[in-house]
């Protein structure tokens with residue numbers, strides 16, 4: 160009997176290239192469209208490979224999938240998976256590597272420029288009354304300081320896009336400081352930047368990092384861009400900082416609950432420019448995501464390890 164590979168949810172992407180690759184390599188494939196753990200457990204009880212979108216994969220679900228050997232994510236972020244629980248159970252966790260770094264950085268920089276130039280306002284006013292003077296008005300980019308929080312693949316790429324356009328780039332993060340960025344502690348980046356751009360993973364350490372205390376130290380009239388994960392920011396504190404004009408606006412590609420429930424304070428906030436978790440998206444990247452997710456499984460089956468592992472399994476039963 161061929162091994163079973165199960166897709167949980169695959170967002171709006173077309174799973175066909177991944178399904179074809181898996182079937183060509185001897186897998187039986189089942190494509191679900193659910194994040195519900197009970198539905199996943201029922202459909203994947205025999206599966207050795209789980210291809211997960213945003214469905215949470217925690218210890219309880221893993222315990223219901225006794226034959227599972229690999230979770231392959233449709234993302235660079237791994238906050239939906241309990242990686243420690245998986246590795247403790249002999250299950251590999253793999254992500255999509257460097258796919259769509261360009262797209263995510265471009266999206267973050269595009270959102271930054273849209274805020275600086277007040278494009279959300281002008282796009283509406285041009286159709287409504289043509290002449291318009293928003294408050295606050297557009298800013299002069301070359302006078303502004305960009306503050307990058309997170310200096311990995313995306314943060315570095317945003318720095319490269321912004322270089323030469325802004326007055327200065329401050330950056331907080333671990334690892335090497337990208338060219339053109341002045342390293343600074345988090346508090347200093349927040350206090351001295353006009354444009355804050357978040358590029359951290361969501362972990363136990365970074366959850367709620369931008370809280371009320373930190374937001375209260377932001378430069379008055381600063382803008383915030385978040386294409387990373389909603390959970391990095393305290394949503395209520397951000398809404399309050401926008402209400403009080405501490406922040407002039409925010410551009411968000413991610414929220415702590417997606418899609419947002421009716422009445423979500425940030426999704427409905429007039430000072431928020433919102434995109435529906437599409438920073439990674441281009442036609443090319445959509446295909447790359449789907450194929451890389453499937454390639455991880457195929458590579459694991461051929462060689463014993465996925466192409467882009469996040470952690471080694473601690474035990475291999």
Ligand SMILES: NC(=O)C1=CN([C@@H]2O[C@H](COP(=O)(O)OP(=O)(O)OC[C@H]3O[C@@H](n4cnc5c(N)ncnc54)[C@H](O)[C@@H]3O)[C@@H](O)[C@H]2O)C=CC1
Pocket residue numbers: 235236237259263309310311312313314331332333334358359360361362364365386387388412413436437438439440
């Ligand atoms: N909206 C979208 O479509 C997408 C969003 N993302 C999100 O963007 C996040 C960042 O992606 P990448 O740039 O590829 O990640 P990355 O792993 O290349 O960079 C993250 C950086 O943050 C640093 N870091 C981690 N914890 C830290 C802490 N507590 N303090 C300071 N620095 C810390 C790491 O050392 C690393 O340098 C992903 O984790 C994911 O959540 C990624 C792809 C698409």
Ligand SMILES: O=C(O)C(=O)CO
Pocket residue numbers: 233234235236237436439
């Ligand atoms: O790759 C990621 O982490 C994403 O958020 C893409 O949806």
